[in-house]
Every structure is written in C-alpha cells, then in structure tokens.
Amino acid sequence: MRKETSSNALNEKKINATCGMGYALSLIGGRWKSNILWRLLNSDKLRYSELRRLIPGISERMLVSQLRELEADQLVLRVVYPEVPPRVEYALTDLGKSMRPMLQSISDWGEMHRKVTAED
Amino acid sequence: MRKETSSNALNEKKINATCGMGYALSLIGGRWKSNILWRLLNSDKLRYSELRRLIPGISERMLVSQLRELEADQLVLRVVYPEVPPRVEYALTDLGKSMRPMLQSISDWGEMHRKVTAED
DNA sequence: CGCATAACTTACTTTTTTATCAGTACCTGA
DNA sequence: TCAGGTACTGATAAAAAAGTAAGTTATGCG
Structure with a gap:
C-alpha cells in the first residue's frame, strides 16, 4: 500500500x-506497461488471456494491476462481455493512442543509445 | 544492493x-532524473551545489547517485576542477543532448494528458 | 454431480528504490 | 586554531514495487 x-x-x-x-x-x-502498451498499439484490442500469452514472464497479478492503472489513467478501456466463461477485452482509448509518437520516440532513442554505447 | x-x-x-x-x-x-536532465538541458553546465539548490527536496545522496548513473550511461559528463574548495561541473554529453526531442515529447504529452484528464 | 475455463483476488514474501542522517577531506580566511 | 564551504560517502531504515502461490466465481457440458 x-x-x-x-x-x-x-x-x-x-x-x-x-x-x-x-x-x-x-x-x-x-515494469510491464511499455510492453502492454506496445501490444495494444499494434492490435486493435486484446483479451486478458491474449495479453498474458503475448507477454512472457508476467504474472497474473502484475498483468491485472498494470492494466488497472492504465485504465485509471484513461489510457486503456476495459470491456467485459457477460458470457461464460468470461471474456474481457482491452483496447487503447483515444488518449492512449495519442501516446504513439511519444512511445515511438522513446523506443527509437533507446535503440540508438544501445547501439552507440555498445560500440565502446 | x-x-x-x-x-x-x-x-x-x-x-x-x-x-x-x-x-x-x-x-x-x-525519481529525480527527469528533473536533473531538464536543468542540464536548459543550462550549458551546472555545479553540484547549483543542482542541489535548483532541485528542492533532493538529498545529497540521491543527487549523487542519480548523477553517477547518468554518467555511467554516458548521458552526463562530470568535470572536476582541482581547486579548493572543490568545483565539479556537470554537463550533458552529446548523447545526453540527443535526448532533447524525446524528453520534449514526453513532457508535452504529460502536460496534455494532465489537462485532458483534469476536465473530468 | 463434478470438472473445465477465463479472468481475476487475496495473502504473503522478496527485491528494489528512496530517504535520513551523520560523517569525511581539503584548504582558506578570520 | 578553528569555523566554513564544497562535494561527497556510508550505514541504516522506511517505503514502494514486484513476485509467488493458492484461492474464487459463475456456468455450461458430459
């Protein structure tokens, strides 16, 4: 807490x-947010179980908590289908999608930095 | 550790x-890196004591450790002048300066997000 | 009935990050 | 000689983040 x-x-x-x-x-x-956001940027929407499969190493607890935080920050939308077994889909909100250029520039700079410092 | x-x-x-x-x-x-980097982006170089004064709330231990990490990652250059009392200046390396567009886009997006979500 | 399934919760432990606070060495000017 | 400034270091404690593992819920199907 x-x-x-x-x-x-x-x-x-x-x-x-x-x-x-x-x-x-x-x-x-x-820890896992960049990964989650990246997946969601590259696919319209994803189920909980799809995210879990796509992100190796993440625990259910972490996946849920990161998703909840993203949802609270209005970056991700959670849609529940009242079926059995349950189906829950996650997608970026418009605000979430507005991150794309920023995330791209972070990613590009990271790769550049890695390349440059690897040469030493 | x-x-x-x-x-x-x-x-x-x-x-x-x-x-x-x-x-x-x-x-x-x-925690303090964005703040430190921001100061260094906006002034050619800064002494340890100037950074300390510019960043209210930071402890000496944190200031040093964050600077050391930035230095290890080749983002910041540390220059020691062998004087008494000692003088140590910190400045961005070229690699550090290359962060500017990325940091700007992070900052802009942050302000935008804050504004948009404040309206609710 | 009892099992399977998806999407979680909950309780608890470990690891990592930050904070607090008390030093240190060096010379200098009073 | 002694307080004062500068740039630190170290030990310890508190807080936060992440990991582990075992439940839970609702229901349709054999």
Missing part, C-alpha cells in the same frame, strides 16, 4: 505536479 | 534486452 504522507510519496507528488515529464513517466513507468 | 539472479532482476533484464522503450525508460526512470 501507499503511504500518502511519506517523504517519498510527497516528493513524487511534488515532482509530478511541476514537471510534465515526471508526470508522464509516472504513467508509463511500470 | 541488487540481486542479479532474482526473478525481478531477470524480468527487467529480459524486457530491456528486447524492447527499446523499456531500455530507454530504465535510463531516465529514476
């Missing part, structure tokens, strides 16, 4: 309140 | 090895 009054939490809050960059990173910075 | 063989560490390693985005985020994702 989060302790809202710790220096830790307060520092994070202060940073995010003043800096768009810190704020944005807090939204996409979870 | 880091335990290189934990599932946690292995997961991170695997993600970063395959995904430029995860890799890039691991370089700029520290």
Whole structure:
C-alpha cells in the first residue's frame, strides 16, 4: 500500500505536479506497461488471456494491476462481455493512442543509445 | 544492493534486452532524473551545489547517485576542477543532448494528458 | 454431480528504490 | 586554531514495487 504522507510519496507528488515529464513517466513507468502498451498499439484490442500469452514472464497479478492503472489513467478501456466463461477485452482509448509518437520516440532513442554505447 | 539472479532482476533484464522503450525508460526512470536532465538541458553546465539548490527536496545522496548513473550511461559528463574548495561541473554529453526531442515529447504529452484528464 | 475455463483476488514474501542522517577531506580566511 | 564551504560517502531504515502461490466465481457440458 501507499503511504500518502511519506517523504517519498510527497516528493513524487511534488515532482509530478511541476514537471510534465515526471508526470508522464509516472504513467508509463511500470515494469510491464511499455510492453502492454506496445501490444495494444499494434492490435486493435486484446483479451486478458491474449495479453498474458503475448507477454512472457508476467504474472497474473502484475498483468491485472498494470492494466488497472492504465485504465485509471484513461489510457486503456476495459470491456467485459457477460458470457461464460468470461471474456474481457482491452483496447487503447483515444488518449492512449495519442501516446504513439511519444512511445515511438522513446523506443527509437533507446535503440540508438544501445547501439552507440555498445560500440565502446 | 541488487540481486542479479532474482526473478525481478531477470524480468527487467529480459524486457530491456528486447524492447527499446523499456531500455530507454530504465535510463531516465529514476525519481529525480527527469528533473536533473531538464536543468542540464536548459543550462550549458551546472555545479553540484547549483543542482542541489535548483532541485528542492533532493538529498545529497540521491543527487549523487542519480548523477553517477547518468554518467555511467554516458548521458552526463562530470568535470572536476582541482581547486579548493572543490568545483565539479556537470554537463550533458552529446548523447545526453540527443535526448532533447524525446524528453520534449514526453513532457508535452504529460502536460496534455494532465489537462485532458483534469476536465473530468 | 463434478470438472473445465477465463479472468481475476487475496495473502504473503522478496527485491528494489528512496530517504535520513551523520560523517569525511581539503584548504582558506578570520 | 578553528569555523566554513564544497562535494561527497556510508550505514541504516522506511517505503514502494514486484513476485509467488493458492484461492474464487459463475456456468455450461458430459
């Protein structure tokens, strides 16, 4: 759980309140979020079980919690079909889709950095 | 300290090895890094004490450790002047400067997201 | 009835990251 | 000689993030 009054939490809050960059990173910075977002950017929508299969190594707990956070931040839409067995589909919202150029530039820069520093 | 063989560490390693985005985020994702990088982007070079003053709330230990990581990742250059009292200046490397468009796009998107979600 | 299935929960532990706070070395000017 | 500035280091503790493993729910099918 989060302790809202710790220096830790307060520092994070202060940073995010003043800096768009810190704020944005807090939204996409979870361990598995980039991976999840990447999958969703490349396919219209995905079921929970598809995401689980596509992302090797992720636990159910992590998959759910990252999805819930993305949903709370209005980046991902969760659609439940009242069937048995259940079916739940995840898709990017418009706000989520607006991340594409940013995510692309992060990805490109990362690959560039990796290449450049590998030469040493 | 880091335990290189934990599932946690292995997961991170695997993600970063395959995904430029995860890799890039691991370089700029520290609590204070965006702040430090922002300052350095906006001024040619800064002394340790200037950074400390510019970034309210950061502890010396955090400032040093974040700078050291940035240095290890070849994003920041550390120049020591053998004077008394000591003078140490930090500046972005060329690789560091190459982050500007990426950081700008992260920042812009963050501000946009904040504005849009504040309307609810 | 009892099993299978999808999409989760819950309880708990481990690992990682941040914070706190007290040093250190060096010379200098008073 | 002694306080003061600069740029740190180290030990320890607190907080947060991530991982592990075992439930849960609802229902259609054999």
